[in-house]
Amino acid sequence: MGILNIRLAKRGESKAIIGIAGVSGSGKTYTAxxxxxxxxxxxxxxxxLDTENKRGSLYADILDGEFMIGDLYPPFSPSxxxxxxxxxxxxxxxxxVIDSxxxxxxxxGGVDDIANIKMGKSNMPNWILAKREHKAFMNTLLQSTMNIICCLRAREKTDFKNPKExxxxxIQPVCEKNFMFEMTASLLMENEGKTQKFLKIPEFLRSAFGTGSGYLGEATGKKIIDWINTGEKEDPVITKLKSEMLMACEFGLAGVIAIWNxxxxxxKKKLESHKNMCKESAEEYERQAKMADETPQDSIRNPDGQIAPVNLP
Incomplete structure (x- = not known):
């Protein structure tokens, strides 16, 4: 048993993660x-997912029906x-749609704040912890069964390496430097949404996003989903379970077994090979946690407070 599920390559059903950045008033929320x-x-x-103090509710009537909304308040931690x-x-x-x-x-309470939490007598930023938290967030984002559109703020950025010059x-997105390139597609809104600067647009989605001139909207989304739907279909329940098992790997074998049971x-028959792959991944998480004197299993406990069994059948 290895760490991979090696198989013949097929065009599978994908999920799109799209990043839309822009200054205030650029139309990113409406467009998303x-x-x-x-x-x-x-x-x-x-x-x-509204982090902008219920501003998302202002857009409640722009569609031909009601959408689901949830408000996220501080702390805005990756977890x-x-x-x-x-x-x-x-x-x-x-x-x-995540805004923002x-x-x-x-x-x-976000990554920057986490990095600057004082640890003991040291005043040095703890970017090891902060980046670990951010990576876990990215893992959840990329492993989700949903298509996700991420809205991001943007602002003028200046390089002060040479203070004299x-x-x-x-205009740059406010996010981790590699975030926009982790997306399936990403862009910067300009001219109140009328034009866009593409940061990453794969060839297979160029027809959906056009030339960067003109508003993006429902037709864009229709072309994106049409491309997604050309892939080989999978039982959505199995897809969801695969996603949950992958997300659980960071908690060690206890996380995977909690779902498997x-x-x-x-x-179980359909997910046998996926289970083996997750087992290898979970064991590696445990190994790394042990190196950092952490115990990821502590997050997975039975109702009586005992750590769940970790032996996969």
Whole structure:
């Protein structure tokens, strides 16, 4: 048994993670909701994670029906974003709009704050802990069964490496430096949404996003979902279980077994190879946690407070 499930390559059903950044008033929220509407059969299949003090409710009537909304308040830690994503997934949402992801990076209780928590007598930033939290958030984002549209704030950025000759870097998204390139597609909204600067657009989605001139909307979302739907179909229940098992790997074998024990015999048969892959991944998480003097199993306990058994059948 290895760490991979090696098989013949097939065009599988994918999920799109899209990043839309822009300054205030650039139309990113409106555009995100319109794209999301084009990706679903009805508005109620859209979820909206609002970190902007209920501003998302201002857009409640722009679609042809009501969408699902949930408010996230400080602290904007990566772990709270992860929990919020999982809650929307459990609610059956097909496309999730997150407005805004920027809080995860520099909002109250976000990654920047975590890095600057004082540890003992040291005044040095703890970026090891902060980056670990961010990576866990990215893992949840990328392993979700939902299509996700991430809205991000943007602002003018200046390079002060030479204080005497600062260099303008132009409008930049407020996020971890690699975030926009982790997306399936990412762009910067300009001219109140009328034009876009593409940061990453794969060839297979160029027809969906166009040339960067003109508004994006439901037609964009329709083309994105049409591309997604050309892949080989999988039972959505199995897809969801695969996602949950992958997300549970960070908690060690206890996390995987907690899900495995809830499956039916038929589901276990379909997920046998996936279980073996998750087992290897979970064991590696445990190894790394041991190196860092952590015990990821502590997060998975039985109702009586005892750590769940960790031996996979």
């Amino acid at each position: 909701l319109k794209i999301a509407r084009g990706m679903v059969s009805k508005a109620s299949e859209i979820g909206f 709270r974003y992860r929990d919020a994503i999982k809650e929307f997934q459990e609610a059956g949402v097909k496309v999730l 992801v920027s809080h995860e990076w520099e909002g109250e 600062p260099v303008s870097l132009g 809830t499956l039916t015999p038929a589901q």
